[in-house]
Amino acid sequence: MLGRLSKNSLKATFHSVYNIYIAMGVIGVIMLVMLLVDWTKWGDTGVGVGYLIKIVASVALCLTAGIGVLMTFVAVFSEFNRNLYGNEGYLTLSLPVRSSTLMFSKWLSASFWVIVSYLALVGCAFGSFIYIVKHSMNEYASTYDLILQLVDQLSYSSGVVTPSINVILNLAAMYAFEGAVRACVFVLMVFFAITLSHCRPFSKRGKLGTLIYFFLTFFGVYVFAGIITKLVKIYIVVSDTHYTVTLSEYQVQQAWKLGFGAYSITNLYCTVIAAIFLFMICCLLLDRKVNAD
């Protein structure tokens, strides 16, 4: 059932957002075609026009990706609201499935689309940057050197040894993972706020109530995570080849001095715990309190 529910949720959101991704694709194709055009044939004016078109296309791509993120958020949350608490809820809530399965499928689908939209935005921004600045392999290489020099400068000013490229990539993977997890937690917070705003007596405030409950939830979760993070500090030391969990701040300092990286996971861990708790409350509310109105 989870698979079928997820499939339906994915399709529902896709129907709402596919236009924006098609637009991004079209802009991307135009930008690639621009690369194939030899603007020098038209002299300096041609080169100038070529650069202008590239810049406009890149900005358009980034804007579209940004709008895509917004649209995806709106689509997943309105789909959630409509499918569970709107008219479609009459169908969804009468399906012979557990509330946890229902909620999990919605969360899976929403998280997928939110992450896709983030990736699209990051990809478009990074691609546009490279597209505008350089467009040959050699120049890509010099851009890469430029970034490494920047890292060196940062490392020197921080008094640490510049991490190796593998450590940087591992750390980047960790931060990317954290970003994805936080996006999923964010989705759950919104789901929780929407669900709560459909339970009596919380339903009286309508959509404003949803906003209020979301901000209260967001604030509550991060205050909770912040307090725990101050009390307990758990780190992951990232080396070229492996990850090590440690509670020692001394080890963390030494790791940076040795050219390794370190990453604090307490806050993320607490946020995930809070999100699981929110998920369980959502399921409970769906079982006991929420009505299809």
Add this chain to the structure above:
Amino acid sequence: MANQNNYDNYPNGPEQDSPYGFSGGYGDPRYAEPRREGYAPRDGYAPRQGYPEQSRYAGGQGYERDYGRGYADGYGSREADRRPAGRYDDYGRDYGRYDGYGRAYGEPGRGQAYDPYGSRAPQPSYDRQPQPSYDRQPQPAYDPYEEPYADPYAENYDGYGDEGYNEPEAAPEQEADAPRGYAFKVRNLTKDYDGNVVLNNISFDIPAGKIVGLLGPNGCGKTTLIKILAGLIHDYTGMIKIGGKPVGISSKASLAYLPDRTYFPERFRTIDCIEYFADFFKDFDKIKAIEFASRFGLDLHQRIKTMSKGMQEKLQLLVVMSRAADIYLLDEPLGGVDPAARGVILDIIMNNYKKNATVVLSTHQVNDLEHSFDHVLMLGHGQVLVNTGIETLRSTGKSVEDIFKEVIGDAWEVE
């Protein structure tokens, strides 16, 4: 004083006239009747005075007018005085069967009356004694084992409380798909919307395998009741069993629900709706649904947002009726449908539900449907006004529509 006429049977006062020498205290065998809250009337247990007595009694109003002449059991009205209004709405007919004889609940000893409230004194054995003539027409002693009084639920009902809803077990010789004892058992169901009570402590049973008309005026709680049964409303109090199971995944799997609104996403095409039901309901017959769509003239690739309201309703009906469910809950299936289409829709409903399934039809179109009903449940004032078999209603010589108008007319009265 309400019900003062109920003492007509005791010209010298109930204490003096009582053959038992006491006046209805806890030891009084007249109160040997356990308080079977919400015990619903059943087919074959016709009220003596016809439905109006039952309905008024059930509605918690005006029963002095009807029952003041002497309740069927001779002192049921005394009992009624002690009951909160509307709480025992479905008892009307049952009191005449159990009261005064005690032994019905004397099991297993049978020689001693059951006292649900705890006897203060040893109970004499009444079951073999000559029966006093409280009733204008003395009742035969109730014997739960006696065939003519065989209660279709008795084998499943322990008679005393919510925990007693034993699963009806099919007799070995019974067909596997034969209807079971009941489709719904509802006890003390109360639902309010921000303090506005829609269903007020109602209790009833709906027998299985019947076509049930759920009737009542606007706002009487028909849709709320159906939504509760379908598992769409959760914040209610009371107990509900659907085919012996509480409302949940298993009850939803065996229940086909047609709401009074369009519940498919607008982006869906006809074929998507069919695929959706095929995905989630094991009892869904996809081929039958496609045939229905063809019969209704629905294009399989037409999107819902391009359909008229009538077409959307037909689409929902066809997917619901393509299920082989044990229970069909149809909320206003004829609402918003033109008169010409009503016949087709009724035909689809009546000819395509699973054999021995229970069909609950909520409707205002009493005239169109009354010939289809086997059983009628009328709601009003947040109470069950009528819950009886169609034969019982017809025995009054009136049509269901007339009875509906009469009963609902009462329900609309301003108190």
